Amino acid sequence: MKKQDPMVCSFNCSNTYEELQKRCSATLQTKITIDPLASVNPFTEFDNMIATLKADPANPYPLSYTFRQCEATCNAASTLDRSSREVIYYNQAFLDGIKGPDTKVRWAVRCIIAHEIGHHFMGHTLPSTPAGDSNTRRKRERRADFFTGFVISRFPGATEQDAIEGILSLDPQSYRPRDAAEEKFSIYPTLQNRIAAVKEGFKAANNPKDPLRIDMFKKIDSVARIQMARNGRSSIYHVIDFKMSMGDFTGAKQLTEELLLKPDFSDKGQLWEYKSIADQQLGNLAEAIESQRKATELNKNNMDKLERLQLLLDNGSPAQKLESSEIKKRLESRQIQQKIDTKKLKQKTGRIQ
Incomplete structure (x- = not known):
């Protein structure tokens, strides 16, 4: 369920x-x-x-x-x-x-x-x-x-x-x-x-x-x-969010890079995405794509992170655009399946009631 x-x-x-x-x-x-x-x-x-x-x-x-x-x-x-x-x-x-x-x-x-x-x-x-x-x-x-x-x-x-x-x-x-x-x-x-x-x-x-x-x-x-x-890690994200909201993408990137070097930081997938966002805002598309790819690998079931990777790739080279197209198909397929599952759940719930 x-x-x-x-x-x-x-x-x-x-x-x-x-x-x-x-x-x-x-x-x-x-x-x-x-x-x-x-x-x-x-x-x-x-x-x-x-x-x-x-x-x-x-x-x-x-x-x-x-x-x-x-x-x-x-x-x-x-x-x-x-x-x-x-x-x-x-x-x-x-x-x-x-x-x-x-x-x-x-x-x-x-x-x-x-x-x-x-x-x-x-x-x-x-x-x-x-x-x-x-x-x-x-x-x-x-x-x-x-x-x-x-x-x-x-x-x-x-x-x-x-x-x-x-x-x-x-x-x-x-x-x-x-x-x-x-x-x-x-x-x-x-x-x-x-x-x-x-x-x-x-x-x-x-x-x-x-x-x-x-x-x-x-x-x-x-x-x-x-x-x-x-x-406890939320306070760290708060600092990064603040830097980005103030337009300090260089500072946000530096902070994420420092934290990524710490072996005891558990949620590195989110840090990689923050770095990707900062790189994108700084005009570093290649780095943004690679960072988002790592974020996606660490959060394989997170469709939002995968969708962000797809959008970044769509602005890249011809080969990356092709990869973007394939990811988009996967995302659309997943969305269709989710709608089917939701419909089945509603029907099942209706029968139980």
Whole structure:
């Protein structure tokens, strides 16, 4: 039986898992780079958020998530990638469109990031989490909003108003649901209910006797320890993603080359792909192809990596174009088979029900 895809949780958007995996790969993120002179840098705010999430300043366990820009999500979304890394995607154009002074924009960006971390934090994105009905999904959104208020309250000088800036960045004219009647059929709460959830989280964090505050701190430490043991390498990918987002492809390439020399680094397939992306952006097609070929060899069942190799080869020599054509046929055959398998699974599930 086909394994269930991880859940996709977003700030206020509709994306499927397959869509995000297809359109939000590290390959595509290089199309947009962050203005180095921008007053509010989402990567900087993300790092601030992770630092703030520690239950105790002496806690040595960092929370590690992959943070990446992607135009496919209309604002921000959280899910797992195909390597089971916990990823947060954000839309740079949406962040650029937030109006107001830098201070207001900075709080809004922090709130949006905190909301998506909250979904990961509470296990909403795990494949084992059932999709749930509209009511269940709304509760998850409110919990992530509560988490936002809780985290924002820990920033020095933060106010309740600062904590709701993320929600206020959403357009009230186009936001749905508009009222309680529409909310019953939506996976999102109304703006009023979301603001209320954020405020609840903010107040709980500032009350040392609040049981929710105590439980949240315990969970922060627990999740941090698990992530450190399971996914410590994510922090390395975060650095590479940051360099690429800033247009520093030379720096990204140098870092991947250094890491590839380390025998104890387990996920070298991903490193080879990062190197391939950097080489492509630097105009080194031959090196990009060879690096992607190694990434594909180390991840034989990963069709995304194979497809990227096919696209690179299609820009190469006549012999490489021929190889690209053969790979394309294999990919198309695999896609057809997947559709057949999916159809059979649906038919089987229907009979069981």
